[in-house]
Amino acid sequence: MPEYAQTVGRQIPVDAKSFQDTLGLFCTGVTVVSGITQHGPVGFTCQSLVSLSVDPPLVSISVSRNSRSWPEIERTPSRAFCVNILSASQSDLCARFARQGIARFSGVRWFPAPESGAPVLQGVQAWIEAEIADIYPGGDHSIVTGRVTCLEAHPDREPLIYYRSTLFPAKK
Ligand SMILES: Cc1cc2nc3c(=O)[nH]c(=O)nc-3n(C[C@H](O)[C@H](O)[C@H](O)COP(=O)(O)O)c2cc1C
16 A cells, blocks of 8 residues: 555655655745854755754754765864854845855855854844754754754844745745
8 A cells, every 4th residue: 555645635645746745835934054164164055944942942954864064064063053044035045055066155245153153144034053962863864953052033034935846035
């Protein structure tokens, strides 16, 4: 018996497409997860931010086992990362930090987060600095939990939203 996903009145087998199409209906924001290594800043686009715990303050992210940036962040002496929640005007950063083979930080304005120096991108809606707490296996991803050490919010700025593989507001 195959496993089934339920969609608008239809049951379809659970394959990669039906999984992504279905989970893509859960709209999220978009972040850039960053860290500072001895060779400079690293970061990658990350949608899987979860507000995990208030006391103690914990966040979680899911990181692909294929990620190149994450192992570098994990190896830093501070074992810290910064989650940059992108604002509506930052769809270009979403694309840039998902691309391979480019200098992602070239021309990007950032300042160091207070505890670890991990990059805070200029103009984000909020940033959350965290120290790695635990890492759990999660299929083709790892579930990383981080203890929040510092954060800053700009609720006056509009969010960038990711829904059905599309960014909103759409780029003009
Ligand atoms: C909107 C969006 C959301 C993404 N979310 C995640 C995520 O939650 N976890 C992840 O590991 N990769 C995510 N990615 C993919 C990575 O950003 C992409 O594979 C990137 O090239 C990884 O860079 P790295 O190899 O330097 O770590 C996302 C990409 C996009 C465009």
